[in-house]
Amino acid sequence: xxxxxxxxxxxxxxxxxxxxxxxxxxxxxxxxxxxxxxxxxxxxxxxxxxxxxxxxxxxxxxxxxxxxxxxxxxxxxxxxxxxxxxxxxxxxxxxxxxxxxxxxxxxxxxxxxxxxxxxxxxxxxxxxxxxxxxxxxxxxxxxxxxxxxxxxxxxxxxxxxxxxxxxxxxxxxxxxxxxxxxxxxxxxxxxxxxxxxxxxxxxxxxxxxxxxxxxxxxxxxxxxxxxxxxxxxxxxxxxxxxxxxxxxxxxxxxxxxxxxxxxxxxxxxxxxxxxxxxxxxxxxxxxxxxxxxxxxxxxxxxxxxxxxxxxxxxxxxxxxxxxxxxxxxxxxxxxxxxxxxxxxxxxxxxxxxxxxxxxxxxxxxxxxxxxxxxxxxxxxx
Ligand SMILES: *Cc1c(COP(=O)(O)O)cnc(C)c1O
Numbered sequence: 333x334x335x336x337x338x339x340x341x342x343x344x345x346x347x348x349x350x351x352x353x354x355x356x357x358x359x360x361x362x363x364x365x366x367x368x369x370x371x372x373x374x375x376x377x378x379x380x381x382x383x384x385x386x387x388x389x390x391x392x393x394x395x396x397x398x399x400x401x402x403x404x405x406x407x408x409x410x411x412x413x414x415x416x417x418x419x420x421x422x423x424x425x426x427x428x429x430x431x432x433x434x435x436x437x438x439x440x441x442x443x444x445x446x447x448x449x450x451x452x453x454x455x456x457x458x459x460x461x462x463x464x465x466x467x468x469x470x471x472x473x474x475x476x477x478x479x480x481x482x483x484x485x486x487x488x489x490x491x492x493x494x495x496x497x498x499x500x501x502x503x504x505x506x507x508x509x510x511x512x513x514x515x516x517x518x519x520x521x522x523x524x525x526x527x528x529x530x531x532x533x534x535x536x537x538x539x540x541x542x543x544x545x546x547x548x549x550x551x552x553x554x555x556x557x558x559x560x561x562x563x564x565x566x567x568x569x570x571x572x573x574x575x576x577x578x579x580x581x582x583x584x585x586x587x588x589x590x591x592x593x594x595x596x597x598x599x600x601x602x603x604x605x606x607x608x609x610x611x612x613x614x615x616x617x618x619x620x621x622x623x624x625x626x627x628x629x630x631x632x633x634x635x636x637x638x639x640x641x642x643x644x645x646x647x648x649x650x651x652x653x654x655x656x657x658x659x660x661x662x663x664x665x666x667x668x669x670x671x672x673x674x675x676x677x678x679x680x681x682x683x684x685x686x687x688x689x690x691x692x693x694x695x696x697x698x699x700x701x702x703x704x705x706x707x708x709x710x711x712x713x
Contacts, residue, residue, distance in 0.1 A: 342587050362390070402529050405553050419563050431455075460482070470500065486692040488640065519630055532546050534667070543579050677689075
């Protein structure tokens with residue numbers, strides 16, 4: 333096979349990077365739990381590892397898969413999504429300026445608020461649905477990191493990543509993209525000019541609701557990247573090897589799962605778009621969504637498995653619809669093979685800017701007719 337016929341990312345991920353164990357012929361990378369790694373008589377290490385808080389073989393194999401998935405230069409995996417975000421923010425000096433979306437994953441937003449109050453971080457929140465919003469929030473020469481999320485929880489605002497990267501770079505800032513809800517099967521932010529991509533790997537990358545993990549992927553193993561690596565070691569926030577092994581297993585089917593979830597979500601969004609029980613359906617795959625045009629360009633692999641329903645009526649009407657669901661599981665989180673529903677306002681608390689009648693759906697890989705029928709009966713009363 334010549335270079336220009338190299339296997340596609342899809343093939344390499346399904347085969348865990350065409351893994352074959354030299355000693356046994358096994359086609360599954362082994363779980364290596366060792367916390368420490370021996371030295372030879374001359375004190376040289378056997379391999380690249382000395383202690384598992386800085387790196388280990390299973391975790392390294394996983395990181396190579398993650399870098400491949402995003403067409404990045406390198407990846408670092410953490411014990412949760414928030415551990416990865418915390419590590420990135422820890423690279424900033426006191427008083428640094430960060431720009432982040434007004435509507436974004438609420439846990440990360442709460443954390444930014446805390447850094448603002450306790451650590452002197454300066455944060456400006458901007459409206460991702462306004463094309464001029466970002467430029468107005470950046471302080472040229474002062475802003476260090478522009479954090480964007482696309483599509484953003486839970487209204488699925490889509491930001492033009494290429495344009496945002498240009499704006500950030502012109503002001504001397506780095507841009508990091510939370511692409512948790514648009515896994516690399518759908519969209520590749522590094523190719524659009526982003527400096528860093530973040531995923532809560534707890535979600536689509538693992539896909540089975542049984543591992544908590546987070547990842548940062550870079551297109552340039554720069555000074556900042558060495559700092560991130562260094563901080564992960566000191567903060568002790570690397571993913572343990574067993575979870576790494578599970579994540580390798582989960583990721584082998586990521587293309588299949590995300591394609592099916594996207595297909596199901598699009599069918600549900602189209603079916604319920606003009607439903608009398610709903611005020612609206614928010615999904616970037618619908619022509620009616622404000623981010624649709626950008627999404628068509630930016631998400632060639634599909635629009636993802638996340639959508640929101642705005643129920644006609646009050647917070648109590650939304651709660652009543654939730655109570656009648658039988659196939660969708662009432663739970664937080666997203667990106668698993670099972671479909672989940674969540675009355676978002678109830679969980680976001682004080683800082684929430686989410687409409688009170690919004691039900692967030694994470695559409696799984698089940699038979700779509702079962703999912704549609706479940707929502708129909710829940711909306712019927
Ligand atoms: C879940 C999530 C996070 C946080 O990740 P954890 O793995 O829960 O720590 C960040 N961003 C988005 C969009 C998420 O959905």
